[in-house]
Amino acid sequence: METLHVVIVGAGFGGLAAARELADAPVRVTLVDKNNFHTFQPLLYQVATSGLASADVAYPVRGIVARQENLAFRQATVIGADLGAKVLHLQHDEHEVEDLHYDHLVVAAGASTNTFGIPGVDHHGFPLYNLADAVRLRNHVLERFEAVDAEPALIDEGALTFVVVGGGPTGVEVAGALTELFKMVLRKDFPQLDIDRARVVLVEMQDHVLGPFSPVSQRHARRALEERGVDVRLGVQVARARGNQVTFADGEELPCQTLIWAAGVQANPVGAALGLTTGRGGRIEVLPDLSVADHPGVWAIGDVAAIVDAKGRAGTLLPQLAPVAIQSGRHVARQICCVAAGRPAPSAPFHYRDKGTMATIGRSRAVAELPLGIKLRGFPAWLAWLGLHLVMLAGFRNRISVFANWAWNWLTYDRGPRLIFRARSTKE
């Protein structure tokens, strides 16, 4: 029997988990990603707020999979497929195209920001979903302060007003981190500036932050944010965004040059590009075993897949979180292992084991909700958050670097690489 070829699209949490699970299987694995690095998305907000360097949250995929002998990495973009012939069409930077035959195709392409068609947000909003987003936001935030230092009148035009839309973990974490960057670091960097004029406004359309958390954690998070000076606005929606103004649904107009969009994600459009059926948020429809109906050998996992929550109300989908991606990736890999071993695919339904959720609200504050009803708040939750993220981080070297940076930031109230820097692909 010829060795099966498994192609995994996406080197995020889900794709890497699936790849690792196939390490000892009698298959050839090709892992495809448009970047040559894996991005540790949970810490992107720290790059955006100068707490970590971009290299701390990105790790070369080839470094991660170097020891897995049945795996090859391919840096390329998926531009289409012939699912009947089981051929995937790839494009490389050099605009060369490549056809890749697969026996099993695992789509793990993740998600991208969803602006829900609100006018101006696509153009003026700052998402925080990939490394380029984070560096772009960091540059923009620091440039506001440099501009105001030269021309203080710009403050009245919203140069120091930072609106964060979305009260989920990302929104809460970036809002908290911004206030700390301003009060602990930029206060020293800009002594002539009245730092208290820098405002962070957190906007959430529901009447609480941290939707998936319990009310007690929600209240704790809100209090922690307000103690840090964040203007938390609940039950509020954004109606329109301009370069120097945000308009809310109630008609209020706020001068603001920085709109950070953490209000939602949609699936990576690769599903449609492959001709697969997509549902809510562009997520690929999957059967309970995470295979795609009518397309033998095609699977979808993680953020890009519409995975029904067996335990939830009828039709509810599992959240687009790292643990779901990792567990669904392993589940699919195990199915493929069976086929590779010559056994029939068990078609076992995927069951998600919720291991809890966490969110940090800056220095020494966090909320964590673990199984068995364990709820942590404040410093213990923050330590749990630090530990978990250090363990999850890919690459021993990155773990050391991130830990050292955190220790430094915590002990000195300092921040690291607050650089305004763009690598050009061509010379100036």
Place this chain on the structure above:
Amino acid sequence: METLHVVIVGAGFGGLAAARELADAPVRVTLVDKNNFHTFQPLLYQVATSGLASADVAYPVRGIVARQENLAFRQATVIGADLGAKVLHLQHDEHEVEDLHYDHLVVAAGASTNTFGIPGVDHHGFPLYNLADAVRLRNHVLERFEAVDAEPALIDEGALTFVVVGGGPTGVEVAGALTELFKMVLRKDFPQLDIDRARVVLVEMQDHVLGPFSPVSQRHARRALEERGVDVRLGVQVARARGNQVTFADGEELPCQTLIWAAGVQANPVGAALGLTTGRGGRIEVLPDLSVADHPGVWAIGDVAAIVDAKGRAGTLLPQLAPVAIQSGRHVARQICCVAAGRPAPSAPFHYRDKGTMATIGRSRAVAELPLGIKLRGFPAWLAWLGLHLVMLAGFRNRISVFANWAWNWLTYDRGPRLIFRARSTKE
């Protein structure tokens, strides 16, 4: 007497040294740079070869000068001046212009690459003079390997041929570091690839590398490079560069997709923009005390200044090196201190004290020539090089990070952030 206002253009080694020397003087200092960070240029080649992250060699200027109360930083570009009225014209990112009145103007704008008008080099060559250059080169080198991994035939088109032009310290260091990146790291990252097909060619028009060094050090450096597999070609000049080919003066054509240009620098054009007299390499003509004739209060230091070497043959200029920049910056600052203290400017001529030069040739190999005829080679020279650069590096945090990275690289034969990443100023 009103406080004198000293404006320093450039936050490189020279500008920072001048600023520090003025810390206790009764003057107001404004430090101007187009970037908000100081770049530690001696280690740029390690960023280009994935040994260090960009944040390791860049440090926020505001962090460096935070404790200096008589200093303000301004991120802006110099677009001109009215030297008669002692007014400097600045431009900010927002295209706002600002007029800055000065009593003393210290021009410390550094240098940029000089391609000597050789056809194609401006467009196809990769300089290594600023942080953007280094990251751009790193991206390009890693992209060659990704491309070849997908399409091995590209090797015959020069995808893995890396020509380094210039046998000075920068050329020697980048050539040595490239061979180590290939043999120690990319060999593991690209197991399917015959890494020995990756070639590094070092081209020097003179008959020896490391011009300023003694013949024994030159021979040692050349031997060390050749032991690492570098094809060292002496007495050779580049006649033309194309995207996939280099043509040498003798007519030989070499397929090559990466031409690294380390063959020379010229002064930053700011001198001409300010209407100052410039000489060889666009360097600003200065009097022996580093003041500019006919323009009271204007001084030039470091790479941008044509400083005559009092000890050298008539007309020879001091080399464009960090120690010259630092010493000349301090010299000018001391002159200004005298004036600020109400004493007449001593018009003391600047005397450069040569403290020696060093160049590293990768892992555990270097050459160092210190005063009193002390010459070090191999491991001792390498340790001296490490120590000196750690001490010179701005920022305790960066010192720790660089030291940790070096220790890691040396112990594990690994490299760090081999990322292909460009921060976009706009969204894709």
